[in-house]
Amino acid sequence: MTSAQSSPPRTKPDGKTEQRSRDAQRVTPRWRRVVPPVIVLIVVATIWDLVVHLGHVQDFIFPSLENVFRSLGDNWSGVLASATWMTFQEMLFGFLISIAVAVMISLALHTSATLRGAIYPLLIGSQAVPIVVIGPILAIIFGYSISPKLIIVAITCFFPIVVSLVDGLSSVDPDLIKVMRTLDGGRLATLFRVEIPSALPSFFSGLRIAAVYAPIGAVFGEYAGSQNGLGYVLIQATPQLNTDLVFAAVFLLTVMSILLFVLLSLLEKICCPWAGKGKK
Amino acid sequence: MTNTAGSPAQEPEAGIRLADVGRAFGPTVAVSGVSLTVPLHGHLSIIGPSGCGKSTLLNVISGLDDPNEGTVEVLGATAPKDRLHSCAWMPQRDLLLPWRDVLGNAALALENQGVRRKAARSQVAGLVKRFGLGSFESKLPHQLSGGMRQRVSFLRTLVAGKEVLLLDEPFGALDSITRADLQQWLRSALVDEPRTTVLVTHDVEEALLLGNQVIVLSARPGRVAAQYATDFPAGARRRELLRMPEFTELRDELLARLEEAS
Numbered sequence: 001m002t003s004a005q006s007s008p009p010r011t012k013p014d015g016k017t018e019q020r021s022r023d024a025q026r027v028t029p030r031w032r033r034v035v036p037p038v039i040v041l042i043v044v045a046t047i048w049d050l051v052v053h054l055g056h057v058q059d060f061i062f063p064s065l066e067n068v069f070r071s072l073g074d075n076w077s078g079v080l081a082s083a084t085w086m087t088f089q090e091m092l093f094g095f096l097i098s099i100a101v102a103v104m105i106s107l108a109l110h111t112s113a114t115l116r117g118a119i120y121p122l123l124i125g126s127q128a129v130p131i132v133v134i135g136p137i138l139a140i141i142f143g144y145s146i147s148p149k150l151i152i153v154a155i156t157c158f159f160p161i162v163v164s165l166v167d168g169l170s171s172v173d174p175d176l177i178k179v180m181r182t183l184d185g186g187r188l189a190t191l192f193r194v195e196i197p198s199a200l201p202s203f204f205s206g207l208r209i210a211a212v213y214a215p216i217g218a219v220f221g222e223y224a225g226s227q228n229g230l231g232y233v234l235i236q237a238t239p240q241l242n243t244d245l246v247f248a249a250v251f252l253l254t255v256m257s258i259l260l261f262v263l264l265s266l267l268e269k270i271c272c273p274w275a276g277k278g279k280k
Numbered sequence: 281m282t283n284t285a286g287s288p289a290q291e292p293e294a295g296i297r298l299a300d301v302g303r304a305f306g307p308t309v310a311v312s313g314v315s316l317t318v319p320l321h322g323h324l325s326i327i328g329p330s331g332c333g334k335s336t337l338l339n340v341i342s343g344l345d346d347p348n349e350g351t352v353e354v355l356g357a358t359a360p361k362d363r364l365h366s367c368a369w370m371p372q373r374d375l376l377l378p379w380r381d382v383l384g385n386a387a388l389a390l391e392n393q394g395v396r397r398k399a400a401r402s403q404v405a406g407l408v409k410r411f412g413l414g415s416f417e418s419k420l421p422h423q424l425s426g427g428m429r430q431r432v433s434f435l436r437t438l439v440a441g442k443e444v445l446l447l448d449e450p451f452g453a454l455d456s457i458t459r460a461d462l463q464q465w466l467r468s469a470l471v472d473e474p475r476t477t478v479l480v481t482h483d484v485e486e487a488l489l490l491g492n493q494v495i496v497l498s499a500r501p502g503r504v505a506a507q508y509a510t511d512f513p514a515g516a517r518r519r520e521l522l523r524m525p526e527f528t529e530l531r532d533e534l535l536a537r538l539e540e541a542s
Contacts, residue, residue, distance in 0.1 A: 173375060175371050175373065175375055178344055178371075179369060179370075179375055181344060181364065182342055182344070182364060182367055182368045182369040182440070182442070182446075183368060183388055183392055183436070183440050184365075184389055184393050185388075185389075186392070189391070189392045193388065193391065193392070194377065197377065198377075272379065273420075274378040274379045274420055274421075274422060
């Protein structure tokens with residue numbers, strides 16, 4: 001009963017105090033962004049190791065973290081370094097190809113309602129086709145080269161980018177479009193000065209989702225046929241019950257995924273510093 | 281009262297002329313039988329109950345929309361495209377581009393007209409200073425107060441170089457102190473930069489302060505229920521006007537008419 005009194009019912013805060021508290025929140029806690037995830041990681045790692053050690057789980061079923069990292073160290077220069085580099089290239093270039101194609105298609109879809117009506121159902125349908133099916137076919141066509149992996153990464157990343165970009169482009173305030181018309185803004189001026197900039201935050205959301213899919217695409221591509229890459233390491237290590245190495249490879253995939261995600265978040269901060277500010 | 285100096289080449293007699301204008305959306309008649317004339321550099325205020333078709337009327341004048349009945353003439357032009365060419369529209373929300381600073385937002389119309397970014401920015405810099413926004417010129421919209429943003433929005437409209445400014449409740453979202461401040465500001469801005477304006481507002485005082493011609497629209501379908509011409513000195517300050525007996529008399533009269541209309 002005292003707790004209710006200790007926090008008196010907040011009267012409607014006027015815009016200013018609300019703004020200030022939000023600013024304060026944005027400025028102070030650098031540590032708040034770093035410390036909680038670190039704590040969570042430590043807790044997860046501790047539980048992991050406790051379970052493995054106390055449960056006497058065997059290494060080939062579920063390795064302890066020490067062994068995963070030992071395996072990472074032992075195999076780094078032998079297999080993992082070149083595999084990581086390979087997969088990284090597949091992810092990155094596949095992702096870039098995906099962005100380029102997605103941007104072109106999104107702009108086309110945005111510009112023409114007919115095109116949107118004609119192509120959108122196909123795009124959505126294409127997402128239901130399992131990559132597992134496409135992978136081997138591409139491997140037959142392109143062999144063990146990097147091309148089929150690039151295509152698969154591009155296909156996996158493509159959809160979230162297109163959807164977010166098309167949505168972003170078309171969610172501009174209609175009154176703003178009217179204003180542009182009375183300010184002599186033609187179709188192109190409106191596209192470049194209004195629609196594209198206001199679509200950027202949404203576009204970046206799509207990119208971040210796609211970035212998380214990119215390593216999955218790369219691994220699928222490598223599963224379908226490869227001689228290098230983390231996916232290749234996974235195919236080799238799993239039947240050998242070399243679970244340490246499997247987890248080490250997965251760890252590297254995770255790290256790349258997070259790095260790409262963080263990189264994109266930074267890029268968004270640089271590209272759209274206005275995003276999320278002062279919008280009512 | 282009207283200032284016809286500096287009118288464009290073909291010497292139009294009127295800034296805006298509406299004859300028997302009607303606009304319906306399906307079965308809903310928004311406005312009907314509206315006739316009015318605004319002389320060049322005249323200031324028309326339109327008041328009326330909510331939903332009486334005030335904004336529809338602005339859209340119809342601007343050329344963003346076309347009437348079903350009657351004719352609209354802006355500087356002698358009747359085709360929507362030509363009307364759009366001489367009208368700039370400013371809505372209640374400032375709708376500034378959040379990624380452009382004050383100069384960039386003000387320069388938007390010039391850039392749309394093909395002026396290079398840098399040149400456009402330096403062209404508007406003088407105007408931005410003159411209207412008291414000089415020290416804010418490189419601030420982004422989210423760093424400005426609501427009143428400041430609305431000033432920038434008005435400047436952006438002004439910079440388009442259009443003869444006709446259509447103001448759709450431009451100060452409706454502001455608190456009363458800021459609104460009073462901006463009413464005074466807009467009065468002097470229009471003395472400095474004479475334009476033909478059509479102002480839509482709920483606020484009777486605002487209609488009188490910013491118009492030398494006031495029209496009361498009836499509830500839907502909007503028709504002209506009453507029309508007044510005012511002749512208050514253009515240079516007078518807002519506060520002086522509010523104390524003038526003629527002003528208060530007309531304000532009460534308009535309020536009464538507005539009540540009848542709704």
